Amino acid sequence: MNATPVLQVGGLLPALEAELTDEFDRRVYDQAAPLSPEAAAEIRIAVTSGRTGLKADLIDQLPNLELVANFGVGYDGNDTQALAARGIKLTNTPDVLNACVADTALGLLLAAFRQFPEAERFTRAGGWAEGRNYPLTRRFSGSTIGILGMGRIGAEVATRVEGFGCEVLYHNRRPVEGSSAEYVDSLVELARRSDALVITVLGGPSTKHLVNAEVLEALGPDGILVNVARGTVVDEQALIAALESDALGGAGLDVVEDEPNVPAALLDKPNVVVFPHVGSGTHETRADMKNLVLANIRAYLAGEELLTPVALS
Ligand code: 8YV
DSSP states (O other), X not given: OOOOEEEEESOOOHHHHHHHHHHSEXXXXXXXXXXXXXXXXXXXXXXXXXXXXXXXXXXXXXXXXXXXXXXXXXXXXXXXXXXXXXXXXXXXXXXXXXXXHHHHHHHHHHHHHHTHHHHHHHHHTTTXXXXXXXXXXXXXXXXXXXXXXXXXXXXXXXXXXXXXXXXXXXXXXXXXXXXXXXXXXXXXXXXXXXXXXXEOOOOSGGGTTOBOHHHHHHHOTTOEEEXXXXXXXXXXXXXXXXXXXXXXXXXXXXXXXXXXXXXXXXHTOTTEEEOOSOTTOSHHHHHHHHHHHXXXXXXXXXXXXXXXXXXXX
């Protein structure tokens, strides 16, 4: 029996590419050499990552596309309207990465409140050996943490910061049943009441620039912004302006708007910490994500229910 063709769109985890090659007929989409109509017609299944995705022009070229398996919980790189219009199914990789992304949020909170990366650079640069003290920073334990997006990852962040004696508030479109954290129905109000605002909402058009100048102003000169979601959620120019005018206390970012290009204005500040989008980047979690992508494809081909379908409206 011939292996099922699977179209890879964008770079993937090497282990996932290897398993796609072993188990399926992996074909790599090359934007510079578009598929012939014959080759395009053979594709029922595509695999991509959250940040690359399938855009409408590619979806249009694939008349028999039935399933897009997305490596990542965020699927904002895909044109979901174009997929929904054709009834094409989409899967993502939720839950398996919650712990690592929440750990990353914790790392950024501690790094930004305490300026740990800058303090370490100070040691390496000889500042300590020269007899100088590193400037005092801000206490994280016991602070008030506002979570924008109390979903699965937000809930894991809440559990962790509670262990540090923090009070947790959150804002969502609707209150979350069973959450012990306090719901705040306005994002500006959440920012005003929080020492740090942690972003864990999905990316995409519905959350674009949700964290704008007004929200940053409400967070205030001692406030810290942490983003482990998507760079698009934050108005980056407003963030830079707030940092430059000391209207915001600091930021810890795992994501920026135009990855991997980090604005120079974010890199030269001791109170800003930028990670290279490593939220889910551990061997264990990436292996779990890979296995979930493959399990969804296998389930689809076996005519079984998808494990983690995305509800497309
Ligand atoms: C990955 C992510 O870095 O799950 C997501 O939405 O952003 C990350 O886990 C990404 O999908 C891999 O390219």
